[in-house]
Amino acid sequence: MDKREFKNKAYSELARVTKALGNPRRMEIIDLLAQGSFSVERIAEQTNLSVANASQHLQVLKGAGLVGISKKGNFIFYELAGEKVFEAWRALRELGFAQNPEAGNLVKNFFHSDSQREPVTMEELQQKMNQEDIVVLDVRPGEEYERGHIKEAISIPVKELAGRLKALPKNAEIIAYCRGPLCVYADEAVKLLQEKGYNAKRLKEGFPDWKAMGFPAE
């Protein structure tokens, strides 16, 4: 093998893994799997893909060594192959926001963040938790909360929020969070809470980011 053949093969092998990440559907799947393991059917449902199509994308991710499987009864659960996978997704997400302003604008506009709706950063939340009387609210589906959540957060899935408002105090500040910066649950929750007269804001990032940064989790 000569030098050129070696380089072609080496860069091709490295690109294989990156190529597997470089697809919008697969990025969304990786982002979802950062919450924990999911069956093919749930992955398809959450990402609005057909089951066959989701399965095909999962094969690509598995072939690239980015996800692994575990079997429970009749179901196959897919999960990230390691922390490095989420870290790489996070790095690419941040690179994308940094180099491609359209990505950031899209998020800003969709979340119509006026001065009332500006999100709180992880550092700011950490400070508030130490200094003020706040409520940290996890609005993800209950099973995701149970797999891990921000320390002292309470769980009210966004779908149940309208019916469980009485559990929340009117006088304290409420910080809602969900899966990540592209997840809309927290934004929806804040909208509802503000309409009902609560003092609420959302965390910009999600639980996997919080955990990856080493902030206190349970």
Place this chain on the structure above:
Amino acid sequence: MDKREFKNKAYSELARVTKALGNPRRMEIIDLLAQGSFSVERIAEQTNLSVANASQHLQVLKGAGLVGISKKGNFIFYELAGEKVFEAWRALRELGFAQNPEAGNLVKNFFHSDSQREPVTMEELQQKMNQEDIVVLDVRPGEEYERGHIKEAISIPVKELAGRLKALPKNAEIIAYCRGPLCVYADEAVKLLQEKGYNAKRLKEGFPDWKAMGFPAE
């Protein structure tokens, strides 16, 4: 814009940047540009691409915001759009080596690293520099050395090494380095030096990695 449309657009925008990175030729170009800026012709020559093909790949990288240009006389020089780009390439390289064992084996086998040829890590080199009497040898082309190099390293481009052996001491240990873990210059240099009876090893990573890790550079 509904939730699904937003997600499709957001993940697509983020994937655009990753897609631009997820190609073997473009990864090689990014790796090269980590040494500094190069003209299209030099990039084509270094990567064994035709000039038109190299230009096309550079357009893709530029379109994704990963590289920028500066003009000098008749030439256009391409350069990385920021430190984040090299950091992302580094993260993807390490993810590739971690998740795809073939990539690592390829490098190991090509550099036929027997016990005599095991590379030195950056941390080991840093320690050796403090404790022992060693020579750090930069074997990249001279202009790349001049743009920046490991502190106290001397420059002998690998092409000139055979004719300049007398500049090196027979009694001290020599650590050669080059562009990165996929660059063969340092391996070639170590081979030659060992054949001529010198005590030589190569650094596993290259100068951009050394700099990114915050080790002393000039």
Place this chain on the structure above:
DNA sequence: AATCTATTCAATAAATTTATTGAATAGATT
């Protein structure tokens, strides 16, 4: 003004990726 030179553009064919459809499979459950 004419020429040169580095780079990009445009057209094309081949290769690869993607989503869809319907069938196949493997492993429970009845």
Place this chain on the structure above:
DNA sequence: AATCTATTCAATAAATTTATTGAATAGATT
């Protein structure tokens, strides 16, 4: 043993990516 269920497979058409070729361009230099 038959049935059910979650998932994968195989075939296909459409879309995208890639490398190649030769021409075009823009900005020096003569």
